[in-house]
Amino acid sequence: MKKISVLTGTRAEYHLMYPVLKKIVEHPDLELDLIVTGAHLSAKYGNTYQAIEKDGIPISIKLPILKDDEEIVDMDRAIAECMLGCSKHFKDVKPDLLLVLGDRYELFGAVIPAINQHIPIAHIHGGETTEGAIDEAVRHSVTKCSYLHFTCCEPYRKRVIQLGESPDRVFNVGGLGVENILTQSLMTQEDLEKNLSFPLNNYSLVTFHPVTLEEGTAVQQVKEMLDAFLEVEDMNFIITKANADAGGNKINEVIDQYAEKYPQKFYTEFSLGMVRYLSAMKYAHLVIGNSSSGILEAPSFRVPTINIGDRQKGRIKCESIIDCNPNKKAILDAISKGLSSSFRDSIKTMESPYGNGTTSQQIIDIINKYLENGIDLKKKFYDIEFNLKGEK
Template sequence: MKRIVVLTATRAEYGLLKPLMEKLKADPYYDTRIAVTGMHLSPEFGMTIREIESDNVPIDKKIEIVLSSDTPVALSKSMGLALISFSEYFEECRPDALMVLGDRYETLAVCCAATNARIPIFHLHGGETTEGAIDEAIRHSITKMSYLHFTSTEGYRKRVIQMGEAPDRVFNVGAMGVENALNTPCMSVAELEESIGFALGERYAVGTFHPVTLETATAGKQAEELLAALDRYGEIRYLFTGANADTEGRSINRKLKEYAQCHDNLCLVDSLGMRRYLSALKNSLFVIGNSSSGLVEAPSFKIPTINIGDRQRGRIAGETVISCQPERHAIGEAVQKAMDASFREGIKRSENPYGDGHTSEKILEVVKDFFVKERINIKKKFYDIHFEI
């Protein structure tokens, strides 16, 4: 039996990892431990640990690290808490591997603790680029600390190899979000409306807007531009989820709350959870904001995504994605395009570039092969690519 710790720190990350957690728990070969931290344990961000508990997912450890501030100092202090606390947890738990997803600052700190403890790291969604966010550097740092890599596209697989990771440890398995989108039983609009206490009607859009963390003091202004653009389409209902606990995320949430108090066509919730979020996407007119879900999950439903600003710049985008500047007129034009009948008809034939929906089973097949055949050796060699400059 092999002991694997699966880390989850945010609502979105948990939703993506859930199928993988379930398959690991069902396989007697693994002693699966779920470690919960970050935004999950913060009342300000919806205490989304309740969703994990309601899914009857056994939690091995709850580790609080989020401070009541989103300044750079506060985020660094949270990373320090994570490094200290997870160092102690790993000494107590002694796992054979740590499984992580993505590019969050708390994930980087946990991976540092795992590296010091000589615990192999299995990383999902490496090789991706988000040029407007600090996540870019964090993601690549996690890649260099990780042993097995599970990328969402072949292009990202090549980028991980370009970073010196051996090809026989890097696997293109597709995105977990696509698996969820294609396999999660969705709620009807009526059920969703009852669940959130807000009438969506037949014409509604789903929004999530996060700060662009490599920019300074732009979050509030960009949120204002977004809301000004939505004013032009007051006949549409809007369902927004709150911003993450990133620098300036709270300023975006304040703007959204103020707008919702004065406009009865916008509903803001801290978190929808995976099933409600995918249900909302499925029947929406379009997705708007700068969340990766607009590029990864939304294309599975053949609905337009309005991708605003630079947060996701550099990430692979399919035909359903309309990118625009964070300025009200540009956003308004993008909404107009998303509503255009010919555009909507054209994307019905589009393909999602992030895989076929069988991601978790591909990951577990690789992991078991490495464990059973004792192929894990954390003394990695740098894989050089020969080229001419």
């Protein structure tokens, strides 16, 4: 029996990882060691660890690293506390592999002690770029710390190889978000409306996070967005709140102010959970904000995405993505385009580049194979042939 440690710190990351976690639990030769930390354990961010428990996924340890009385999240302290907690935990349970997803700062807290304790690391969703966020540096750093790589499309696989990782350890397996869309039983629009007690005849789904490489822009940008929404007649907005990044609390305060003033216009919640969130996305007129879900998942529903600002700059985008600047006029223009019949007709036959719904099984099969055969952590840097522009 091989033990796989998995770290999760946010609702979005857990929802993506759910099919992988479920398959580990059900696998006869694998044992799940789930480390829950970050926003999951914060009342301010909805205590989303309860959703994990409700799903029946066993939690091995809870590592609180956030303080609900902090006005701005101290990411340095959070990483340090996560590192100390994971270091002790790994020494106690001695996992055969650590599996992590994405680009959250909490990953450093698990990856660094794993390296020091010679625990192989497998990384999901490497090779992507988000030029407006600190996540960019975290993601590529975790790539270099990892032995196995699971990317969501071929250009990202090539980018991981460009970082010096051997092609035989880098696998294009598609996106977990697409798998959830294709495999989960979603709610009807009528049932969702009853569940939320909010009118859903004409609505958009919204998530807006801080752009962590920009200083002091969060409040102004979210106000521009919400002011634009007030000018869109006959449309309501379901808003899932910002995550536990620096500036996230301030964004949520502004959202609460608008929701209190315009309760018929805005419905807000920290986390809808995977099924409600994907159901809300399915029936939405638009997906709006700067969350990766608008880039990776919304195209599978052929729902237009209004991508605001630079947070997702650099990602591969389908034809359904409309980029705009974070100001009221640009947002209104983008909404108008996204609602136009000509644009909606143009994406009706669009195909998502992010896989066919078999991602989690591919990941489990590859991990199990490598664990059975043994892993040599002495990686060689894989050099590629290339010519730089301007070189003589």
